[in-house]
Amino acid sequence: MVSPFTLFANTLPTPPYCQLCRLPIESSHQPDNEPGSKLWCRHCRQRFPQPPYCRRCGANTVSMSTYCGSCLAQPPPWQHFVRLGEYRFPLRTLVHQFKFGRKFWLAQPLGHLLAAQISEPAEAMIAVPLHPLRRLYRSFNQSALLAAAIADKTPSRYLPDAIRRRRYTRPQHRLNRQQRQHNLHQAFILKEQPLPSHIAIVDDVVTTGSTVGAIAKLLKLHGVERIDIYCLCYTPTAKNP
Structure with a gap:
């Protein structure tokens, strides 16, 4: 009993x-x-790992700075970088759960935490697109869900149809720096025009910056004057092959 x-x-x-x-x-x-x-x-x-970083390129620095030495010598094709933290525990675990564990509901709390770090929101945001085949396999685009979550907490509007990936590419995390840049050659195409002068590119993890850099260069060619990067995690380049 x-x-x-x-x-x-x-x-x-x-x-x-x-x-x-x-x-x-x-x-x-x-x-x-x-x-x-x-x-x-x-x-x-x-x-959550939040070391100080360069507000231009996103690299770790001794203290929070607007520019680092690398940016002064070779500035990236964007103007401002905002990140939630570094790609290590526990943020790395959460990103894996979100992206590969298909826990898509994590987009809202993670996106809201990232939105709290954005002091000057862009007029509009675009998400790094997935190729339709990879989108079908994963069932969702994690960067698109993040952009929608950030739009909930900022004045930025999300443009879901502004850009698409027209060529299937190998996963970036399996390639070295040189292979990543070649892998993305003419991989993206803009669909929506005209575009506002200030746009943010949203991605989950930025490592070498090849993906967001390729999109930033494309946006510049179409008249965008200021480009920001919003991402959950940054991977220090010293750890990359």
Whole structure:
């Protein structure tokens, strides 16, 4: 026979558990209006890697700066870079869950956290597009979901049909720097014109910048004056082959 105490205990509300450390989330210490407060505990969110970085190219720096030495010598084809953090635990785990684990609902809390870092929102945003075959396999475009989530929290409007990928390419994360740049030659085409003068490109992870760089150059050719990059994670180039 089941005891009355067991019956009573089974009726008690179950506390939410952090999706990273699996420990109960203390609701008294979690402001309801903070993005991700229902998914991750305060301690895990404080571990999101957020080292200072260059606001032009996105590379790690000793302190927050507008330009770094590399930008002064060879500036990237965009003007401003905003990132949520560095591509290591626990953000790396979340990106893998979101992108490869098909947990598409993570786009909203991650996108809202990224939106909070944007001080001067672009007039419009475009997402790095997937080829239709890869879109069919994955069932969603993670960058498009992020752009829509950022649009919820900023004045920027998302242009879902502004750009498309016209050539199937090998996955960028499997290539070295030289192969990445060759892999993207004439891979994108703009569909929507005219475009506003200030546009942000949204991607989940930026490593060498080849993908967003190729799109930025294309936007420049069509008269866009300022280009920003919004991404969840940046991978230090020193770690790349």
